[in-house]
Amino acid sequence: MDKLKLAVIADLHYYSPSLGTTGRAYEIRSATDQKCLAESGALTDAAFESIALSDCDAVLIAGDLSNDGEVVSHQEVKVKIDKLAQSKPVFVVYATHDWCCSEDAARYEGDQVIHEGVPTMTPPQLREFYYEYGPRDAISEYICEIGASSYCVKLKDGYRLLGINDDKNGKGKAGYSEAHLQWILKQIADAKAAGDTIIAMHHHLIMPGFSELVNGGMLIGDWQEMAETLADAGLEFLFVGHSHTQRTSCYTSKQGNRLWQINLGSSSGWPAPYTFFTIDDREAQIDVNYTTRFFYNGQVLGSDFVRAHTLGVVKNIIENADKGRDALAAQLKGYGLELDKIKVPYPIIRSLAKHVKNDSIKQAAAKVNFLTFGKGIDKKAAAELHNVKLVDLVYELFLNFFDGSLHPHAPNSAVYKVVTDAASLPRRIAAKLPVKALKKEKIQKLFADVEKTAKETLYPAVNNQHAVIARRK
Ligand SMILES: [Fe+2]
Numbered sequence: 001m002d003k004l005k006l007a008v009i010a011d012l013h014y015y016s017p018s019l020g021t022t023g024r025a026y027e028i029r030s031a032t033d034q035k036c037l038a039e040s041g042a043l044t045d046a047a048f049e050s051i052a053l054s055d056c057d058a059v060l061i062a063g064d065l066s067n068d069g070e071v072v073s074h075q076e077v078k079v080k081i082d083k084l085a086q087s088k089p090v091f092v093v094y095a096t097h098d099w100c101c102s103e104d105a106a107r108y109e110g111d112q113v114i115h116e117g118v119p120t121m122t123p124p125q126l127r128e129f130y131y132e133y134g135p136r137d138a139i140s141e142y143i144c145e146i147g148a149s150s151y152c153v154k155l156k157d158g159y160r161l162l163g164i165n166d167d168k169n170g171k172g173k174a175g176y177s178e179a180h181l182q183w184i185l186k187q188i189a190d191a192k193a194a195g196d197t198i199i200a201m202h203h204h205l206i207m208p209g210f211s212e213l214v215n216g217g218m219l220i221g222d223w224q225e226m227a228e229t230l231a232d233a234g235l236e237f238l239f240v241g242h243s244h245t246q247r248t249s250c251y252t253s254k255q256g257n258r259l260w261q262i263n264l265g266s267s268s269g270w271p272a273p274y275t276f277f278t279i280d281d282r283e284a285q286i287d288v289n290y291t292t293r294f295f296y297n298g299q300v301l302g303s304d305f306v307r308a309h310t311l312g313v314v315k316n317i318i319e320n321a322d323k324g325r326d327a328l329a330a331q332l333k334g335y336g337l338e339l340d341k342i343k344v345p346y347p348i349i350r351s352l353a354k355h356v357k358n359d360s361i362k363q364a365a366a367k368v369n370f371l372t373f374g375k376g377i378d379k380k381a382a383a384e385l386h387n388v389k390l391v392d393l394v395y396e397l398f399l400n401f402f403d404g405s406l407h408p409h410a411p412n413s414a415v416y417k418v419v420t421d422a423a424s425l426p427r428r429i430a431a432k433l434p435v436k437a438l439k440k441e442k443i444q445k446l447f448a449d450v451e452k453t454a455k456e457t458l459y460p461a462v463n464n465q466h467a468v469i470a471r472r473k
C-alpha cells in the first residue's frame with residue numbers, strides 16, 4: 001500500500017479583528033485566554049503556508065475553526081481555507097465553538113463586552129458553508145441530530161477518512177447517538193471489507209489520555225464503551241482537538257485491540273502546533289511542527305510571543321494575587337469567577353502567591369517538610385534545586401500541559417523526585433489520618449489521578465512530538 005501523509009491542525013479559534021482587538025475589555029478577555037486571539041489570523045496564515053508547501057496528501061481540520069461561532073470569523077477563516085485548498089485537499093469537521101453553543105459570542109469596544117449584533121452560525125448552516133470540505137466528496141454522509149454533518153471520504157487509494165461531528169450524543173453530552181454510532185461502525189466495516197485503512201477525526205476526546213483530572217470534562221459521553229467499541233470494530237487512529245493539549249494516547253480494549261488518539265494542541269496557542277501523520281500498512285509516524293514565525297500588524301513575531309501569551313494566564317494570577325485584592329478580583333472576573341465566592345480567604349491566597357513567586361524549590365521543600373515532620377519532599381533532590389525558583393517550575397509544568405512536555409524530566413532527575421513527592425502528599429497524608437471519608441474510592445481515585453497527571457506531565461509514556469507506532473497485524 002502507498003504511503004499516506006496528512007497534515008492535521010485543530011482549534012484555530014480564528015477571531016475576526018473586526019470584533020475588536022484593543023481596549024480594556026479586549027485586554028481582559030485576551031489575558032484570560034491561552035490562545036492568541038488578535039494574532040490567530042497571522043498564526044493560521046503561517047501554519048497554512050507551511051502546510052501548503054509540504055508534501056502532504058491532504059489537510060484535516062479537527063474543529064473549533066472560529067473563536068466563538070461568529071459569522072464574520074467563519075467568513076474570514078474560510079478565505080484562508082479556500083486559499084489552502086488551491087494546494088491541498090482540505091477536510092473539516094466543526095464543533096461547539098463553531099456554532100457558539102455557549103451563546104456568548106461577543107465583540108469588544110473600550111470597556112464594553114457587547115453580545116448584541118454578533119451573529120453566529122448554526123450547525124446546518126455550517127454544513128452548507130463548509131460543504132466542499134467533506135460532504136461534497138462523501139461516499140456516505142450522516143446528518144446528526146443537530147443538523148451537522150459526519151462524512152466518509154476516500155483520501156487516496158487504500159485510505160478513507162471518517163469526519164465525525166461529535167457535539168451531541170443525544171444524552172446531554174458530546175459524542176454520538178446510537179444511530180450515529182451504527183453509521184460510524186458501518187463505515188469502518190465497509191472500509192475493512194474494501195481493504196482500506198480508515199482514519200477518523202472528531203473534536204472531543206474519546207480517552208482522557210494523560211489525565212482524567214485535566215481532561216475529564218473534555219470527553220465524549222460513555223467514552224470507555226465507545227473506545228472499546230471503535231477499537232474492536234477496527235479503528236486504529238483518531239484525531240481529536242478540544243483540550244488544546246498535544247498528546248498521543250492509546251486505549252487497549254479487553255480483546256487487546258489498540259486505538260490511538262492523537263490529541264492536537266490549538267494552533268493559536270502555545271506551542272502553535274500542526275501535526276504531520278504518515279501511514280503505510282506497517283506503521284504510522286507522528287511529527288509535530290510548530291509555527292515559529294508569523295507576521296502580525298507589520299511585525300515579525302515568534303514562538304516567544306505565543307509562549308509568553310499562554311504563560312500569561314497563570315502568571316497574571318500569581319502576579320495579581322501578590323499585587324492586591326482588587327487586581328486579583330479583576331483578573332478572576334475575566335474568567336467569570338468572583339473572588340468573594342472562592343472559599344480560601346484572600347490573605348492565604350496572597351501568602352501562597354508570595355511563596356510561589358519568591359521561594360527556591362529548596363526553600364519551598366523545607367517549608368513543606370517542616371509541616372510534614374520531614375516526610376514531605378526528598379531533601380537531597382530539593383537541595384540539588386537550590387538555584388531553581390519554584391515559580392519557574394510551575395510555569396514550565398503549566399506549559400508542559402499544552403506542548404506535550406517539550407521539556408521532560410526523567411524519573412531519575414531531581415525535579416521528577418520533588419514533583420512526584422509533592423503530588424503524592426495528599427495520598428500519603430490521607431493514609432495516616434483516621435478519617436473515613438478520605439479512604440473512599442472517589443477520593444483515592446482523585447489522589448491517584450493527581451500523581452498520574454504529575455508523572456505524565458514530567459515524563460510522558462509516549463513521545464508527544466515524534467512517535468512511530470507499529471500497526472495492528
Ligand atoms: Fe477549542
Ligand SMILES: [Fe+2]
Nearest residue numbers: 064095097242
Ligand atoms: Fe472545543
